[in-house]
Amino acid sequence: MTPQNQRIVVTGGAGFIGSHVVDLLVAANNRVVVVDNLSTGTRRNLSHHLDSGNDRSHAGRVALVEADVTDGRAMNDVIADADVVVHMAVACVRTGIGRPLHVHEVNVSGTLNVCLAATRNRVGRLVYVSSSQAYGTAQTVPMTEDHPTEPTTIHGASKLMGETYTMLMARTYGLPVVIVRLFNSYGPREPALGTGAEVIPKFVLRTMAGARPVVFGSGLQTRDFVWVEDSARGIVCAAVSDACLGTVVNLGRGQEVSIRQLAAKILAILGRGAESPIFDRRRPGDVERHRADIRRAGRLLSWHPTVSIDEGLRRYIDWLVDSGIDADAWLARDERRNW
Numbered sequence: 268m269t270p271q272n273q274r275i276v277v278t279g280g281a282g283f284i285g286s287h288v289v290d291l292l293v294a295a296n297n298r299v300v301v302v303d304n305l306s307t308g309t310r311r312n313l314s315h316h317l318d319s320g321n322d323r324s325h326a327g328r329v330a331l332v333e334a335d336v337t338d339g340r341a342m343n344d345v346i347a348d349a350d351v352v353v354h355m356a357v358a359c360v361r362t363g364i365g366r367p368l369h370v371h372e373v374n375v376s377g378t379l380n381v382c383l384a385a386t387r388n389r390v391g392r393l394v395y396v397s398s399s400q401a402y403g404t405a406q407t408v409p410m411t412e413d414h415p416t417e418p419t420t421i422h423g424a425s426k427l428m429g430e431t432y433t434m435l436m437a438r439t440y441g442l443p444v445v446i447v448r449l450f451n452s453y454g455p456r457e458p459a460l461g462t463g464a465e466v467i468p469k470f471v472l473r474t475m476a477g478a479r480p481v482v483f484g485s486g487l488q489t490r491d492f493v494w495v496e497d498s499a500r501g502i503v504c505a506a507v508s509d510a511c512l513g514t515v516v517n518l519g520r521g522q523e524v525s526i527r528q529l530a531a532k533i534l535a536i537l538g539r540g541a542e543s544p545i546f547d548r549r550r551p552g553d554v555e556r557h558r559a560d561i562r563r564a565g566r567l568l569s570w571h572p573t574v575s576i577d578e579g580l581r582r583y584i585d586w587l588v589d590s591g592i593d594a595d596a597w598l599a600r601d602e603r604r605n606w
């Protein structure tokens with residue numbers, strides 16, 4: 268299920284997951300306008316669409332508008348003739364620890380701007396990409412969409428507030444909306460440096476550079492890791508399926524992996540299975556347990572994840588090697604910082 272021949276605005280489309288969403292939308296002949304302030308996203312993530320001479324068949328299908336979601340007027344202008352808006356721009360979870368008001372501004376005020384522009388311009392659909400962080404830690408597993416939402420981070424709270432505004436627009440003004448709650452995604456183009464760098468790139472690159480992964484806390488905390496191309500396909504399905512209108516849908520793998528297990532898998536794949544990670548103190552607000560119930564996504568979106576964690580880790584490592592990354596140079600720049 269993919270929208271076709273539509274004009275689709277993707278906020279945050281130069282980022283990790285957003286750029287994969289753009290790939291799928293372009294492949295289905297949509298015209299895509301990416302709205303991004305390039306704070307963590309890069310032009311390089313979209314270069315295969317933007318640079319002339321690469322793939323002529325897709326030439327001109329993607330436009331990049333450098334704008335900030337906190338700029339209400341800019342959002343109104345860019346969304347003016349959109350059929351669909353996929354809202355993914357975000358200030359990430361670790362940014363929330365050091366800069367909570369900034370996170371609020373981007374994730375809450377920015378989302379309200381996008382919601383207002385979508386409502387004012389009567390777009391056909393708004394897909395709000397939310398996060399499993401909105402749940403907080405699991406009280407029961409697997410976590411259905413009705414699981415309590417008790418976030419433990421500023422970021423999680425801000426994503427939940429974004430959901431509240433999105434649903435309000437549907438309830439009060441009739442805006443057709445879908446909320447997807449995405450669990451931890453990983454794969455090509457995932458940021459490896461700075462506040463956006465997540466556990467998998469860090470563990471893999473440290474191991475490739477001859478160092479050991481650094482686990483914050485006991486390592487018994489779990490995450491539900493989903494391959495980024497599966498995540499992007501789920502988001503695109505949500506942009507077209509009528510069955511999911513007005514609902515919240517989880518996108519995860521449906522399996523939990525502890526951070527210790529993750530480190531062990533990566534060490535083993537890279538031929539260092541006899542070694543163990545380094546342990547450091549727990550990160551504030553770190554979620555203890557996540558495992559998604561993904562039956563609703565199967566029912567409403569006909570969406571099912573296709574890539575196991577073992578397969579995904581191998582694919583990601585292959586992608587890093589093919590990209591010619593210099594793990595030693597990466598390690599020299601990496602900050603071991605527990606926020």
Ligand SMILES: NC(=O)c1ccc[n+]([C@@H]2O[C@H](COP(=O)([O-])OP(=O)(O)OC[C@H]3O[C@@H](n4cnc5c(N)ncnc54)[C@H](O)[C@@H]3O)[C@@H](O)[C@H]2O)c1
Binds near residue numbers: 278284373399449450
């Ligand atoms: N990565 C994950 O595991 C994960 C998990 C759950 C939910 N999500 C959600 O998926 C979406 C995409 O996340 P991602 O991991 O690709 O993050 P990302 O940081 O790679 O992408 C976010 C994009 O938003 C842009 N951006 C940030 N602030 C902006 C602003 N003020 N105005 C305009 N653009 C701005 C960044 O430049 C970047 O391109 C987010 O909504 C996030 O909450 C991600």
